[in-house]
Amino acid sequence: MLKINRERFEELFTLLDKQGRLYLPVAKDGKTDYAAWSAGSAVDLAATVTAKSPKGLFFPQIENLMEFTRTGNKLALEARPLPVEKTIAFGVRACDLASFKLLDKVFLKEPVDEYYAARRANCTLIGLACSEPEETCFCHAFGIDLAEGEADVRTYQVGDELFWEAATPKGEELTAAVSGLLTEEASGAAKVAKAKTAVREVFQKMPLAGLKLSAEKCKAPNEIFADKAWEELSKTCIGCGTCTYVCPTCHCYDVRDHDGGERVERYRCWDSCLFSDFTNMSGGNPRTGRLERFRQRYMHKLIYFPDNNEGDFACVGCGRCLQKCPVSLNIVKVARALGVTENV
Amino acid sequence: MCDCQSKRDALVPQIAVITKIRQDTDDVRTFRVEKPTGGRCFDYLPGQCAIISVPGLGEAIFSITSSPTNKEALEFSIKRCGRLTDYLHGVEAGQQIAIRGPYGNSFPVEGELKNKNLLFIAGGIGLAPLHSVINYALDNRDGYGSLDVVYGARSTQDFVSYEELSQIWPDKPNVRVHLTIDRAEEGWEGHVGFVPKFVQDLAFSTDKTVLVCGPPIMIKLTLAALAAMGFGKEQIYTTLEMKMKCGIGKCGRCNIGSKYVCKDGPVFRCDELDELPDEY
Numbered sequence: 001m002l003k004i005n006r007e008r009f010e011e012l013f014t015l016l017d018k019q020g021r022l023y024l025p026v027a028k029d030g031k032t033d034y035a036a037w038s039a040g041s042a043v044d045l046a047a048t049v050t051a052k053s054p055k056g057l058f059f060p061q062i063e064n065l066m067e068f069t070r071t072g073n074k075l076a077l078e079a080r081p082l083p084v085e086k087t088i089a090f091g092v093r094a095c096d097l098a099s100f101k102l103l104d105k106v107f108l109k110e111p112v113d114e115y116y117a118a119r120r121a122n123c124t125l126i127g128l129a130c131s132e133p134e135e136t137c138f139c140h141a142f143g144i145d146l147a148e149g150e151a152d153v154r155t156y157q158v159g160d161e162l163f164w165e166a167a168t169p170k171g172e173e174l175t176a177a178v179s180g181l182l183t184e185e186a187s188g189a190a191k192v193a194k195a196k197t198a199v200r201e202v203f204q205k206m207p208l209a210g211l212k213l214s215a216e217k218c219k220a221p222n223e224i225f226a227d228k229a230w231e232e233l234s235k236t237c238i239g240c241g242t243c244t245y246v247c248p249t250c251h252c253y254d255v256r257d258h259d260g261g262e263r264v265e266r267y268r269c270w271d272s273c274l275f276s277d278f279t280n281m282s283g284g285n286p287r288t289g290r291l292e293r294f295r296q297r298y299m300h301k302l303i304y305f306p307d308n309n310e311g312d313f314a315c316v317g318c319g320r321c322l323q324k325c326p327v328s329l330n331i332v333k334v335a336r337a338l339g340v341t342e343n344v
Numbered sequence: 345m346c347d348c349q350s351k352r353d354a355l356v357p358q359i360a361v362i363t364k365i366r367q368d369t370d371d372v373r374t375f376r377v378e379k380p381t382g383g384r385c386f387d388y389l390p391g392q393c394a395i396i397s398v399p400g401l402g403e404a405i406f407s408i409t410s411s412p413t414n415k416e417a418l419e420f421s422i423k424r425c426g427r428l429t430d431y432l433h434g435v436e437a438g439q440q441i442a443i444r445g446p447y448g449n450s451f452p453v454e455g456e457l458k459n460k461n462l463l464f465i466a467g468g469i470g471l472a473p474l475h476s477v478i479n480y481a482l483d484n485r486d487g488y489g490s491l492d493v494v495y496g497a498r499s500t501q502d503f504v505s506y507e508e509l510s511q512i513w514p515d516k517p518n519v520r521v522h523l524t525i526d527r528a529e530e531g532w533e534g535h536v537g538f539v540p541k542f543v544q545d546l547a548f549s550t551d552k553t554v555l556v557c558g559p560p561i562m563i564k565l566t567l568a569a570l571a572a573m574g575f576g577k578e579q580i581y582t583t584l585e586m587k588m589k590c591g592i593g594k595c596g597r598c599n600i601g602s603k604y605v606c607k608d609g610p611v612f613r614c615d616e617l618d619e620l621p622d623e624y
């Protein structure tokens with residue numbers, strides 16, 4: 001198996017960045033998030049879960065879509081060109097890799113979101129197997145293997161060595177481009193296999209290891225919708241939207257205009273179904289209260305999304321909502337209360 | 345790599361021009377919209393919607409009022425009820441806007457409605473989507489049985505498309521128009537009262553397929569009246585309205601249950617509505 005030692009990472013990143021703009025987890029101001037790499041970046045491959053998910057690589061928090069020019073009663077329109085930059089995302093964990101497949105189900109469904117599709121097509125994904133899962137992790141509940149993410153290149157950290165394995169033609173192409181830095185190690189496969197077994201064993205002892213979600217075993221959607229538990233569950237929600245912003249699968253967006261006089265920029269930005277004006281229209285608001293909005297978010301993740309997508313939940317068990325919710329609400333709590341879980 | 349230069353995202357509209365404006369009532373205007381070079385912006389089916397852009401104010405979704413048999417232009421009957429519609433009510437013919445569509449499903453004019461006797465029940469601006477179906481049926485007259493139009497407005501000044509309602513449609517064979525206003529007015533010899541009760545008074549036979557559109561309370565009470573008259577839910581169609589941004593089932597706003605009103609609706613058969621949570 002191919003490998004590279006830690007002391008040569010800076011060389012690897014330099015070379016990768018020449019193949020395409022390199023994004024990877026970087027520690028800044030006490031937290032780690034995906035950022036564009038530059039020489040001397042505080043790359044943090046120890047963080048299992050970044051503060052925000054990497055969905056912004058394909059679905060940016062804000063992006064300009066088009067510009068209008070007004071001249072008297074005439075209008076001109078120029079669509080922003082689709083992104084052409086080649087990118088590489090390095091260090092992506094199995095849960096986040098799985099989230100891209102769920103986002104694909106939304107954005108690549110006809111009519112295709114061309115901005116998302118272009119970014120996705122232009123990116124080569126380098127996965128990084130987890131070695132230290134966090135207490136909030138539960139990716140296994142969705143059939144995700146923390147030791148084996150679906151990427152173009154899979155990498156495994158064992159001590160100071162990073163093992164490297166191309167998994168797709170795109171990954172092979174990238175591997176060829178950086179092959180000068182990679183060396184072959186005969187015992188690599190055995191070391192990686194051992195590390196995988198070890199981390200899977202560790203994971204089985206984690207607090208959420210027993211959690212299993214089942215769409216089939218739960219009550220009928222209308223029954224869950226009418227469940228009395230929503231009242232208690234939503235009581236403390238302050239509607240801040242943090243869970244939706246850090247969530248790798250939340251994809252609701254707003255389209256807004258910035259009026260600059262003669263020119264108007266139309267942009268798309270993340271939005272949240274937890275915000276009170278999300279469904280507000282001139283004729284009224286069908287989801288007026290906290291309970292209705294809270295319920296919508298979880299019904300969508302646990303019931304509606306699976307209904308439209310071959311049973312797939314809109315969750316990958318990254319645990320960000322467990323870590324970040326200021327009032328300790330999260331999808332695990334909700335799933336348990338509603339009986340969507342098989343056990344625990 | 346993507347073939348980026350030749351693709352255009354679905355959120356990017358086309359420029360269009362308002363070529364004619366008709367003041368229907370105090371707060372409803374009907375806009376004729378064409379390509380700047382003339383001609384209709386896109387093909388569509390009755391019941392489908394379009395998203396109109398006013399740069400600086402944003403976008404809003406409207407049902408297309410005209411019938412697809414009108415090949416020259418799109419028409420929209422629009423009530424003044426918010427920032428974007430306020431703006432539209434202030435413009436003159438010649439103003440350019442942007443438009444994208446068509447969005448959503450349609451009334452099944454070539455499916456379940458074919459060869460049926462049709463009963464249209466509308467209240468206020470709710471005539472807008474039904475108007476498209478009525479003219480479609482009239483332009484394909486052999487494909488449909490009798491047409492009954494029940495239409496209620498607040499007053500005689502509030503009828504949308506009054507010329508068609510009073511002079512054009514009633515003169516067509518096998519078409520009846522039943523108008524009602526909320527309160528009696530001097531000079532009005534027609535019916536006075538709310539739509540649901542009027543529908544019951546008219547005692548329609550249950551061989552008809554019904555299309556209902558209007559304010560939520562009117563729809564609710566009309567559905568109850570129809571049920572009392574013996575109409576089955578699978579005989580009745582209505583349209584839902586939700587906040588929308590993308591129109592293509594991605595932005596999440598119009599999600600009700602597992603449906604997105606923008607692509608799975610806006611037209612729903614009433615038995616389908618029963619499966620949705622009561623959040624519309």
